Amino acid sequence: MMSNHSDMETNENKRKCDEALDQLAQLFENETCGKEDLKRVVDQYPGCKEELVTTYSLWMELDELPVPEISDKAVTNFSSTMEQIRADENNQHLNNISGYFSLNQVMKWAAIFILGLGLGLIINHNKTQTVAVTNSVGAVESNQTGLEATNTTVVRLAAIHSLKENTDPSLEIYEMLYTTLTNDTNDNVRLSALEALQNFSDKTRVREMLIKAIMFQDSPMVQLSLLEALLSEQNDTALQAVKEMLKEGLIDMEVKIEVEETINNI
Amino acid sequence: MKNNDDNYLMNKVKNGDLSHMGILFERHHKVLFGYFYRLTGNASKSEDMMQNVFFRLLKYRNTFRNEGKFVYWMYAVARNVSNDGFRKSDLLSFTEDLTLVEEEPSDSLNREEELVQKERQQHLKIALQQLGPEQKEAIVMSKYQGFKYHEIAKIVGVSESAIKARIRRGMMELKKLMNDVKS
Numbered sequence: 001m002m003s004n005h006s007d008m009e010t011n012e013n014k015r016k017c018d019e020a021l022d023q024l025a026q027l028f029e030n031e032t033c034g035k036e037d038l039k040r041v042v043d044q045y046p047g048c049k050e051e052l053v054t055t056y057s058l059w060m061e062l063d064e065l066p067v068p069e070i071s072d073k074a075v076t077n078f079s080s081t082m083e084q085i086r087a088d089e090n091n092q093h094l095n096n097i098s099g100y101f102s103l104n105q106v107m108k109w110a111a112i113f114i115l116g117l118g119l120g121l122i123i124n125h126n127k128t129q130t131v132a133v134t135n136s137v138g139a140v141e142s143n144q145t146g147l148e149a150t151n152t153t154v155v156r157l158a159a160i161h162s163l164k165e166n167t168d169p170s171l172e173i174y175e176m177l178y179t180t181l182t183n184d185t186n187d188n189v190r191l192s193a194l195e196a197l198q199n200f201s202d203k204t205r206v207r208e209m210l211i212k213a214i215m216f217q218d219s220p221m222v223q224l225s226l227l228e229a230l231l232s233e234q235n236d237t238a239l240q241a242v243k244e245m246l247k248e249g250l251i252d253m254e255v256k257i258e259v260e261e262t263i264n265n266i
Numbered sequence: 267m268k269n270n271d272d273n274y275l276m277n278k279v280k281n282g283d284l285s286h287m288g289i290l291f292e293r294h295h296k297v298l299f300g301y302f303y304r305l306t307g308n309a310s311k312s313e314d315m316m317q318n319v320f321f322r323l324l325k326y327r328n329t330f331r332n333e334g335k336f337v338y339w340m341y342a343v344a345r346n347v348s349n350d351g352f353r354k355s356d357l358l359s360f361t362e363d364l365t366l367v368e369e370e371p372s373d374s375l376n377r378e379e380e381l382v383q384k385e386r387q388q389h390l391k392i393a394l395q396q397l398g399p400e401q402k403e404a405i406v407m408s409k410y411q412g413f414k415y416h417e418i419a420k421i422v423g424v425s426e427s428a429i430k431a432r433i434r435r436g437m438m439e440l441k442k443l444m445n446d447v448k449s
Binding site for chain 2: 021022024025026028029031054055058059061062063064065066067068070071073074075077078079081082085086089187188219220221224253254
């Protein structure tokens with residue numbers, strides 16, 4: 001009889017302490033959980049004081065377990081692998097394009113495109129369209145004879161690719177690449193046009209185009225690629241132009257931070 | 267959605283702008299490393315696992331649905347990496363560098379107190395490693411990653427009360443393990 005009574009008492013205590021610990025666990029959710037909170041629970045369940053205090057102390061003690069510094073290697077490994085992945089994805093993209101088109105086909109498309117471009121230039125000779133860019137830049141008059149008018153993305157990319165190989169490009173080709181860089185709706189096409197123009201960046205006119213093109217980019221990625229292309233030239237005029245744009249707040253904030261770092265490194 | 271919050275950046279990555287993964291990495295790699303280190307007690311494994319998470323985020327970027335916080339998704343991926351890690355290696359390999367990280371000696375503690383404290387930390391670290399995976403995960407996510415119970419519940423896929431129960435039972439178990447380790 002006595003034993004039964006004692007068992008019941010023990011079970012009752014255990015139940016109460018489970019309840020008390022449950023309340024304490026609820027308090028652990030709060031980052032500011034402190035001794036006053038513990039005291040409140042202890043006051044409510046005085047029979048479970050020892051259990052509550054030791055649990056609370058252990059919870060607080062967990063804060064003191066240190067974590068080592070992460071190695072620089074892990075960070076640089078990640079960065080270089082990321083670069084590799086980006087390059088692989090770009091290559092894969094180009095390979096997909098070249099899979100669709102043999103060299104002959106590319107040349108054929110390029111020829112058709114250039115013919116179309118010539119016709120377009122003649123037809124649209126006097127037509128200009130106003131392109132809204134940004135409030136700060138205002139409206140810019142631009143000839144819309146880019147690659148986009150009639151061609152799919154794949155064809156546009158292939159055409160740019162073939163133009164890039166041109167060893168003696170004319171001003172029209174620069175203009176066409178510039179129009180594509182500033183007007184095409186597809187980021188990849190714009191990046192490809194940038195890459196093609198970069199091949200001719202020893203020409204002053206092309207550098208001017210690259211500088212001007214920055215303000216027409218809504219994609220931070222293209223904006224950053226453009227700025228980095230200009231800075232890689234280490235040309236004073238380009239550097240000055242980039243600095244002015246940074247000062248005037250025309251550059252996307254994330255891009256600005258990265259470009260400032262690049263400038264500092266120069 | 268602000269143009270610098272995690273979800274915005276992850277959406278950019280999903281749409282092909284991989285450069286934003288670098289920003290997400292910068293923001294989260296340290297806490298994620300800490301998460302794995304608390305779970306495994308092994309720094310080099312934790313670095314590998316941390317990197318693995320970011321590669322998986324990249325690989326499965328098309329599955330990002332932008333329905334909850336980015337970090338919930340990131341930790342869901344981290345849990346998978348962690349589970350794979352545990353499946354692939356035995357527990358011993360994960361607890362091989364259980365020695366504590368050296369810290370600057372505190373001025374306020376004398377040498378003996380310092381040694382006692384270090385020893386206790388060592389015991390606690392070993393005990394934490396011996397805790398059941400579900401309880402350890404709940405404690406680590408709440409204590410170190412700063413998640414509320416309902417957030418952990420969301421990541422783990424159980425109820426909020428289940429998380430609270432895991433923490434309560436985990437702490438009881440941890441106390442027992444601490445005594446076992448000491449003795």
